[in-house]
Amino acid sequence: MPKFRVGIDHNTCQGFGACVELCSKFELSDEDGKSHVEGAKKLPSGEAVELDELECHKEAAEACPFNAIHITNLETNEKLI
Ligand code: SF4
Structure with a gap:
């Protein structure tokens, strides 16, 4: 089971x-001008990916x-950012 969820709010x-x-x-899309994170699935308000390990995601979110970038620890449900 993945340990972290990284989401981007595309409204923000x-x-x-x-x-x-x-x-x-992360990369910026020419199409919508928003940031996209590798492996993410689309959500109504943006997108999110679930990962076993964070790499530079937290630095980027900070x-x-x-x-606009939120990270949750899925084991503890703690919102890291
Ligand atoms: S730093 Fe924040 S506002 Fe800027 S592109 Fe990345 S997610 Fe969007």
């Missing part, structure tokens, strides 16, 4: 790309000036 993401600069798991 402004597409300036601080996350993309810090972490190669750098987002709009707090």
Whole structure:
């Protein structure tokens, strides 16, 4: 079972790309101008991916000036950011 969930709120993401600069798991889409994270599935408000391990996802989330990236520990249900 995956340990972490990384979600991006596309209503909040402004597409300036601080996350993309810090972490190669994120990229900006030419289509919608929003950040996308590798492996994510679409959700009504954005997208999310479940992972066994975090790589640079947390640094990217911490750098987002709009707090659009959220990480949850799925084992404890703790919201890390
Ligand atoms: S840093 Fe935040 S607002 Fe900027 S592109 Fe990434 S998710 Fe969107």
